[in-house]
Amino acid sequence: MISIPPFAQLKEQIVSCTGEDVQRSLRTDHLDTADLAALLSPAADTYLDGMAARSAAITARRFGRTTQIYAPLYLSSFCTNRCSYCGFSADNKIERRLLSLDEAEAEAMILHQRGFNHILLVSGEAPAKLGVEYLEKLAIRLRDRFAAISIEVQPLSTEEYERLFNAGITAVAIYQETYNRHTYNEVHLSGQKCDYDFRLDTPSRAAAGGMREVGIGALLGLADWRAEGFALGLHLAWLRKHFWKTALTVSFPRLRPAAGEFQPIIHVTERDLSHLIFALRIFDPDVGIILSTREEARYRNGMIGLGPTRYSAGSCTAPGGYSNPDQSGEQFSIGDHRNINEVCAAIRQKGYDPVRKDWDAGFQLQ
Numbered sequence: 001m002i003s004i005p006p007f008a009q010l011k012e013q014i015v016s017c018t019g020e021d022v023q024r025s026l027r028t029d030h031l032d033t034a035d036l037a038a039l040l041s042p043a044a045d046t047y048l049d050g051m052a053a054r055s056a057a058i059t060a061r062r063f064g065r066t067t068q069i070y071a072p073l074y075l076s077s078f079c080t081n082r083c084s085y086c087g088f089s090a091d092n093k094i095e096r097r098l099l100s101l102d103e104a105e106a107e108a109m110i111l112h113q114r115g116f117n118h119i120l121l122v123s124g125e126a127p128a129k130l131g132v133e134y135l136e137k138l139a140i141r142l143r144d145r146f147a148a149i150s151i152e153v154q155p156l157s158t159e160e161y162e163r164l165f166n167a168g169i170t171a172v173a174i175y176q177e178t179y180n181r182h183t184y185n186e187v188h189l190s191g192q193k194c195d196y197d198f199r200l201d202t203p204s205r206a207a208a209g210g211m212r213e214v215g216i217g218a219l220l221g222l223a224d225w226r227a228e229g230f231a232l233g234l235h236l237a238w239l240r241k242h243f244w245k246t247a248l249t250v251s252f253p254r255l256r257p258a259a260g261e262f263q264p265i266i267h268v269t270e271r272d273l274s275h276l277i278f279a280l281r282i283f284d285p286d287v288g289i290i291l292s293t294r295e296e297a298r299y300r301n302g303m304i305g306l307g308p309t310r311y312s313a314g315s316c317t318a319p320g321g322y323s324n325p326d327q328s329g330e331q332f333s334i335g336d337h338r339n340i341n342e343v344c345a346a347i348r349q350k351g352y353d354p355v356r357k358d359w360d361a362g363f364q365l366q
C-alpha cells in the first residue's frame with residue numbers, strides 16, 4: 001500500500017526548489033517526483049506562462065482539441081459520516097432524500113435527453129440505504145443507454161468493484177479530500193471515513209476490481225495546496241506503476257459554500273488552481289484532468305485547452321434535482337450554471353470539440 005510522507009516533509013522539499021530546478025524540470029521530457037516538487041514550488045510562480053504553454057501543448061498532443069462532457073446524477077443525500085466541510089454531513093439539518101430505482105432512472109433519462117452520454121452516479125455514504133445491490137440494479141437499467149457510467153460513492157471492496165464493473169459501471173472516483181493526515185483527522189469527525197488508510201487504498205481496490213478508469217483528487221481549501229498537489233502526484237505515480245492498465249484522472253475541487261457554513265482553512269485562488277493543473281499535466285501527460293461546475297463559467301472558459309480534459313455541465317447536486325429544479329438539499333452550490341448546450345458552444349468557440357461519447361461497451365468484449 002502507498003504511504004504518503006508527512007506534509008511538513010513534502011513542504012520542505014517543495015520550498016527548497018530553486019528557479020534553476022524549475023527551468024531544468026521544464027526542459028525535461030520524462031519528469032520524476034522531484035520535478036513535480038519543483039513545478040509546484042514558489043520558485044515556479046514566475047514561470048507560470050511557460051508552464052501554461054507547455055501544459056496546453058502536451059494536452060493537445062495527448063488528447064487532441066477535445067473536451068469530454070459529463071453530468072453528475074445525485075442518488076442520495078443520506079450520509080453516516082460527519083465531514084465538517086460537506087452539506088451532506090450527518091449532523092446537518094437538511095431534507096434528506098434517496099431516489100428509488102425508478103426515480104433514478106427517470107433522472108438519468110432527463111440527462112440522456114439533454115444529450116449526455118457519460119453520467120457520474122453520486123451519493124452520500126450510507127451503505128445500509130444505498131449499497132452495491134442498488135448500484136448494480138441501476139447500472140443494469142442504464143448501461144445500454146449511456147456510453148460510460150461512473151460512480152462516486154462510499155469506498156467498496158475489490159469484489160464489490162468487480163461486481164459493479166460486470167454490471168456496467170466502468171469508472172470510480174474516490175477523493176482523499178486531503179492527504180494531510182493531521183487535517184484529515186480534524187475535518188472527519190466520525191464515521192467510516194475517519195479511516196485515512198482505508199480511503200487511501202480505495203483507488204487500488206477499484207483498479208484491482210477491473211475498473212477501466214479511476215479518479216483521485218484533493219479538496220482544495222483544507223491544507224497547503226502545493227503539498228496537496230505533490231501528495232496527489234505521488235499517489236498518481238504509485239497507481240501508474242502498480243495498475244498500468246487503468247486510465248487515471250485527477251480533480252482538485254475547490255471548497256464551495258454548503259450547509260454547515262464551513263469556511264476554507266486555506267484560501268486557494270484561481271491562479272493557484274491553474275498552477276496545480278499545469279504542474280500535474282506536465283508531470284503526467286496521460287492523466288485526465290476534471291474541471292467541474294464548482295468553478296465559474298469565466299474561469300472554465302479560460303482554461304479550455306490549457307490542461308483540463310473533462311468538464312461537467314448543467315449540474316445539480318441535490319437528489320431529484322433534474323426533474324424538480326426547485327429541489328432543496330444540495331451538497332454544495334455550483335459556480336457554473338450553464339446548460340450542456342451553452343458549455344458545448346463555449347468549447348466550440350475556442351476551437352475545441354465537446355466530446356459526449358469517448359467509450360463503447362463493445363470495446364470491453366474484445
Ligand code: SF4
Pocket residue numbers: 079080081082083086087088089090123124125193
Ligand atoms: S463528503 Fe461524502 S462522506 Fe463526507 S459528509 Fe459529504 S457525502 Fe458524506
